[in-house]
Amino acid sequence: MKERSIDEFESIFERASIPVLDIEEVAINRISAVLKGEPLDDSVLVLAAYLKKRFEAQVDLHYPAICDGEPVLKAARKRGLDPQTQPFVSTAELVGQVSIGRAQLVLMAEPVEEEARFIDIDAMVQGTAPPVLIIRQPIDKPIDIFARILHSLTGNFQQTQNFSYSFTLVKDRGTLELLHTVDESDVEDVKKALRMSLEVDAYEAKELLESLARHAERYLKGVVAASHKRPFNVSYALAMGEVVPTVQAALAGGKYTLLVVGSHEEGHSRVSTSDYRLMHTVREIPVLAL
Amino acid sequence: MTFAALNILASVQEYAGQVAAYQTWFFAVILAVTLIALATEKIHKTILVLLSALFCLFLADFWGLFPRQEGHHLPVYIQMIEWEVIGIVIGATVFVEIAARSGVFTWISVKMLKASGGDPFKLLIFLSVLTAVFSAFLDNIMAMIIIGSLTVVACRRLELDPKPFLITEGIMTNVGGLLTLISSIPNIIVGKAADISYLKFLIVSGPYTVVALAVTMFIARRLFGKTVRPLAGEEARTHNRALVMAFDEWETVNDRRFFYTSIVAIILVILGFAFKAQIPILRDFGIEVVAMMAAVFMMLLHAKDVEHDLDDVEWSLVFFFVGLFVIIGVMERGGVLLKIGTSLERLTGSTGAVGLMWFTALFSSVTDNIPLAAMLAKIFGPTPEAAAALPPTQWWAVVFGANLGGNITPIGSASTVVACTILKKHGMKVPFMQFVKIGGVFALAQLILASGYLLILQAILSGGAG
Numbered sequence: 001m002k003e004r005s006i007d008e009f010e011s012i013f014e015r016a017s018i019p020v021l022d023i024e025e026v027a028i029n030r031i032s033a034v035l036k037g038e039p040l041d042d043s044v045l046v047l048a049a050y051l052k053k054r055f056e057a058q059v060d061l062h063y064p065a066i067c068d069g070e071p072v073l074k075a076a077r078k079r080g081l082d083p084q085t086q087p088f089v090s091t092a093e094l095v096g097q098v099s100i101g102r103a104q105l106v107l108m109a110e111p112v113e114e115e116a117r118f119i120d121i122d123a124m125v126q127g128t129a130p131p132v133l134i135i136r137q138p139i140d141k142p143i144d145i146f147a148r149i150l151h152s153l154t155g156n157f158q159q160t161q162n163f164s165y166s167f168t169l170v171k172d173r174g175t176l177e178l179l180h181t182v183d184e185s186d187v188e189d190v191k192k193a194l195r196m197s198l199e200v201d202a203y204e205a206k207e208l209l210e211s212l213a214r215h216a217e218r219y220l221k222g223v224v225a226a227s228h229k230r231p232f233n234v235s236y237a238l239a240m241g242e243v244v245p246t247v248q249a250a251l252a253g254g255k256y257t258l259l260v261v262g263s264h265e266e267g268h269s270r271v272s273t274s275d276y277r278l279m280h281t282v283r284e285i286p287v288l289a290l
Numbered sequence: 291m292t293f294a295a296l297n298i299l300a301s302v303q304e305y306a307g308q309v310a311a312y313q314t315w316f317f318a319v320i321l322a323v324t325l326i327a328l329a330t331e332k333i334h335k336t337i338l339v340l341l342s343a344l345f346c347l348f349l350a351d352f353w354g355l356f357p358r359q360e361g362h363h364l365p366v367y368i369q370m371i372e373w374e375v376i377g378i379v380i381g382a383t384v385f386v387e388i389a390a391r392s393g394v395f396t397w398i399s400v401k402m403l404k405a406s407g408g409d410p411f412k413l414l415i416f417l418s419v420l421t422a423v424f425s426a427f428l429d430n431i432m433a434m435i436i437i438g439s440l441t442v443v444a445c446r447r448l449e450l451d452p453k454p455f456l457i458t459e460g461i462m463t464n465v466g467g468l469l470t471l472i473s474s475i476p477n478i479i480v481g482k483a484a485d486i487s488y489l490k491f492l493i494v495s496g497p498y499t500v501v502a503l504a505v506t507m508f509i510a511r512r513l514f515g516k517t518v519r520p521l522a523g524e525e526a527r528t529h530n531r532a533l534v535m536a537f538d539e540w541e542t543v544n545d546r547r548f549f550y551t552s553i554v555a556i557i558l559v560i561l562g563f564a565f566k567a568q569i570p571i572l573r574d575f576g577i578e579v580v581a582m583m584a585a586v587f588m589m590l591l592h593a594k595d596v597e598h599d600l601d602d603v604e605w606s607l608v609f610f611f612v613g614l615f616v617i618i619g620v621m622e623r624g625g626v627l628l629k630i631g632t633s634l635e636r637l638t639g640s641t642g643a644v645g646l647m648w649f650t651a652l653f654s655s656v657t658d659n660i661p662l663a664a665m666l667a668k669i670f671g672p673t674p675e676a677a678a679a680l681p682p683t684q685w686w687a688v689v690f691g692a693n694l695g696g697n698i699t700p701i702g703s704a705s706t707v708v709a710c711t712i713l714k715k716h717g718m719k720v721p722f723m724q725f726v727k728i729g730g731v732f733a734l735a736q737l738i739l740a741s742g743y744l745l746i747l748q749a750i751l752s753g754g755a756g
Binding site for chain 1: 399400436442447528532535536538539541542711715
């Protein structure tokens, strides 16, 4: 009985010992600003100028080859930029131009046209290796975008979460909140990941979801532990339900300044279906698609 | 000093005239064999004590030591059993088991670990003091298991040798076990026999416990030097702080609602024990009823798992007590206790309570302190009148000796046994003599301190009741 109790308590304390994640910040050294003649293009330049100064990064301007490059360059100089310019003839070429590698961030304004909005954003997010920051509102004080970040996480078992960009971008004394939503579709992902062929009943599915939530919570605590001694606050919340309404509800009550979705690992963008829906539904704040 | 109670014991020996000298000696041999067998731990102590009790009963009946009208039915020996003590053991065990399951104690332990910042010396102080506090309000074994388990996990993380920590914690458990009436079984037995209230026990033992904790910490720092040295340098401090901050106290709690209700329940129960005499409803009941009420209260909070909770009652300990009290009852009737009392008076009479404490400590260091405490309680307090007539310091001598004696050897107390079991489990054996060299230093200092304290108590309490 004594041995059993010792084992029980040791395992309780082992469980309490959260593995601290090793989260390195990204030294962003290249900003790719995409200007396609949208009303919010100037905000892209404002943000690019801020990020250039903050990270001492090189800024590249990408604009459609059919446009005259001189006004674009003039507008950039007005914002204190002296960028390299790269005209492109197609979205495919643009994707190729901006997919240089890591330590890079792509900035683009949301197209006004409904159709272009979906096609352009999806093509960029799917095609480019670096994360894409989509601007949806005019920007006056770019630093404010990084004051209160909501990083949405889904329960996708196969996704490798990446917190490096959020940790890098959040401003000093800013807040990074991690919202992990576990929804029913995650059960299918788990089944696929574990190669489970059997059907699970409602009770088993509930158990599976709860276990996913526990797993996620432990993981999130490791992220919070990694933020110890950093100049910003990190907190987390767990939610059960559908991703889009859950995140929308959080955004409605949270005064967030940036939404981060998807994951980004070794130069590959992985944005799940729910992240795509989220990316197109949330319109009031900028979205960083990893 | 003379043991005033011995005269009373002799006067109430209604069967003394019926016992022949050879019969008394025969019973004495049975008692000695039982105690030696208990110390060797070759046979399970419950089985051993129950067998010995049955043998004693048959023999007492054969020699006609029981009144004829009683025969050899259950009521003959049911009177010998201290049901109050058994009530406290059952109530306290259930209460402690359920309270431990709420995660309150593991939560506090992790908080303390984090508060230490991973500094070895602070860690030693925080965890050892916490062990003492837990053992005061929980039972010693549970306190040692909780803190000992955390210690090995934390030391693994911090790359520290857990041996100094676990040995100090085992020793601190016995010091903390002095604090309250229900902290240890000898306290319960003596407290019951001497009619000492929970609050009075706390007031008398509290000052000694605080000083003994400080002295123990000082000795641990000197004795274990390098391993428990405070960290030097900001880099090392930052590194260790980060390691302990990765512990999350909430991971040890399964049900937060149960956690919070348990905190309220624990506070209420401690207050119930402490102020029993002042609370109208509780005033008329014995402390065992309060313990049983606490158990029922906790079962109510954790109603979904009552079967499992009751499984954790230490039934072997309960049956051990049943057998032990029967043996002591027969020894009383067989005149053995009178003989022991007389010998004890000869042995320690000139040294008073201090001598009695050292005798109790030495005896407790090699065998179970429960039979000793039960025997001495019966010798000194066969009746409430006899118990009241005894100088109070004599009771305290038994309490101090029985608790602190366990620090001398690794088998002297349950908590040091648990500490050594945990170390052994992780491939670190503590040889008997190695422990004696360390534990002996602690015990010597604590017993010298207790001797001084007893003399002070004697001066203060002389003439008063314990």
